[in-house]
Amino acid sequence: MMLKTVFAIFIAAFLALGPGCAEYGSAQPKRPVPPPLADEPIGLQLTRAEPRLAGESFRVLLDFEKPHDSAFLLAPLRPTIDPGNAHTGRSSLLLNPQIREFAVKLGALSPGPFPGSWTLAGAYFRSAGPATITLSWRTASGIQPAGQREVTLAPNQWTPVLLDLTTASTQTSADAGVLVFKVAGSAMVWCDDVVLINNDRVLDAPARSANSATANSAISGSSAANSAEPQWTIRRRGLQTIVDQPGRFRLTLKTSEGAEDGWNCVEACELRACFVSATGRNWTIYSDGRQVLDGKLEMVYRNVDPAIRITLAEQHAEPGELEVAEEFGRVNRETAGDRNNDGYNELRGAYQLSANGCRFEARLIPKTRAIVKPIIEIAGLPRGAAIVTVEGQLIERHVRLPDGRLLVQIPLTIERAATINVSVKK
Numbered sequence: 001m002m003l004k005t006v007f008a009i010f011i012a013a014f015l016a017l018g019p020g021c022a023e024y025g026s027a028q029p030k031r032p033v034p035p036p037l038a039d040e041p042i043g044l045q046l047t048r049a050e051p052r053l054a055g056e057s058f059r060v061l062l063d064f065e066k067p068h069d070s071a072f073l074l075a076p077l078r079p080t081i082d083p084g085n086a087h088t089g090r091s092s093l094l095l096n097p098q099i100r101e102f103a104v105k106l107g108a109l110s111p112g113p114f115p116g117s118w119t120l121a122g123a124y125f126r127s128a129g130p131a132t133i134t135l136s137w138r139t140a141s142g143i144q145p146a147g148q149r150e151v152t153l154a155p156n157q158w159t160p161v162l163l164d165l166t167t168a169s170t171q172t173s174a175d176a177g178v179l180v181f182k183v184a185g186s187a188m189v190w191c192d193d194v195v196l197i198n199n200d201r202v203l204d205a206p207a208r209s210a211n212s213a214t215a216n217s218a219i220s221g222s223s224a225a226n227s228a229e230p231q232w233t234i235r236r237r238g239l240q241t242i243v244d245q246p247g248r249f250r251l252t253l254k255t256s257e258g259a260e261d262g263w264n265c266v267e268a269c270e271l272r273a274c275f276v277s278a279t280g281r282n283w284t285i286y287s288d289g290r291q292v293l294d295g296k297l298e299m300v301y302r303n304v305d306p307a308i309r310i311t312l313a314e315q316h317a318e319p320g321e322l323e324v325a326e327e328f329g330r331v332n333r334e335t336a337g338d339r340n341n342d343g344y345n346e347l348r349g350a351y352q353l354s355a356n357g358c359r360f361e362a363r364l365i366p367k368t369r370a371i372v373k374p375i376i377e378i379a380g381l382p383r384g385a386a387i388v389t390v391e392g393q394l395i396e397r398h399v400r401l402p403d404g405r406l407l408v409q410i411p412l413t414i415e416r417a418a419t420i421n422v423s424v425k426k
Helices: 002-016 042-049 067-072 306-317
Strands: 057-062 080-082 092-095 101-105 120-127 131-138 147-153 159-164 178-184 189-198 201-204 233-237 240-245 249-254 263-268 272-277 282-286 290-293 296-299 321-323 329-331 350-355 359-365 375-379 385-390 393-395 398-400 406-409 412-414 418-425
Touching (some): 131 159, 296 306, 406 418
Parallel strands (some): 350 375
Antiparallel strands (some): 080 092, 131 178, 233 240, 321 359, 329 350, 385 393
16 A cells, blocks of 8 residues: 555656656647556546546545455444445445445554645545535544535546635644545445545745836826736635635635535636636636726726726727738637637637737727736737837836747736737747
C-alpha cells in the first residue's frame, strides 16, 4: 500500500509539471483522455479516470483490489469484493441492499495528524439505480460529525463523493477517526478508491511587475487618477474557489464537485478569471472589479461611482465599433458568446480581434458617451513580447493566454475614436 501511495504522488507531481495556468485555458483543444488500463498502477489509473487529479497530491487509502482491504472497514455486515465492477483496477466494494452503511478506519490508514494538509476525503461510488450517499467524518472522541455532506448518484456512472475537510469543525489532531458512508435507496451500490486529496492551489497570484503597473487617463484630455489595480489571488481549496482582492472584494465559488451548479475555473490570469458550470452558465470576473455573469455586466463591489456603473452598462449594451484594415487582420465575429456577431463577446465582456502577423492595428469607435477600460483579445499574433499602444500611450496591462491570445485591458476612458497598435518582437 505504501509503494502504491508513493507512486501515486510521484505520478501526480510529474503530470503537474507544465505551463502554469495552461490547464485552465478554455480555448485549448480538448484531447481525449485514455481510459484506465487494468494493469497500470492504481495511482496512474486514477489520474486517467479523473484528469483533475493530475497535478494534485493524493493518497489512495483503499482500492479494494485485495480481500484484506475490508479489514479496514467497520460495517454491520461484511461487504464483499466484486471483481465485475471497478472505478480503477479490477474490483470494487459491493454494497448490497442489506449493507447501507460502513466506515473507514482513518487512523489505521493515514498515520500522523489529521487532516493535516489534506483538504478532501472520500471515495467513488456507482449505483444500479437511484441512490444518495451521505459522507461524514467523525473523530474517535466526537459525538457529532466534524463534517457532513450528501451526494445524489447518477445511476450507472462513477461519481466522486468528497468531503471538504477545510470547513470541518475539528482542528488537526492525532485523532483521525473514521469516514462514515451511508446509502439511501435500495439499489445495488459499488464503492472504489477511498482517497485523501490536497488540492490547495493558487491558480493565479501575479507578482507585482512593470506589466501590472498602469496609469489611467482620458484620451479626450479629461483628467483621471493615476493608479494601478491591486493584486488579487485566485485559489482553489477543498470544494471552493476563492477570488480575493484585499480591500476590494472576496468571492467564494463552490466547485462542480461541491455542488450540482458549481463552477470550474477554465482560465486564470492577473487580469481575469473565467468560470463555467455544469449547467452551462458563464461567469467572468476581472481584477478591476467588474464581472459578467451569463452576459450581464456589473461591479462586484458596491462602493463604485454611480456614473461609472451607468457607463459600463451602456458600453456593454451597445459596444463600440471596430475597424481593422485587411492587411492587419480582421474583427472576429464568430466567437461563442458574441450574441450580435459584432466582434464584442457579451459573455466575456471583451472585444475580439484576429491578427495576420506581428503588426496589428485597429480603431475602436465609441457608440455611447464613453468606453471605460475596454478589454480586447487578439488571436493570431506570433510568439514574443508584445508592445501595445493606444494613441501613442503605452499600455502595460496585457497577458498572453495559454492558447496564444493576447488579453489587453486598456486603462483609459475612450471618448472618441482611438487607434490601437500592437507589435510583437519575435
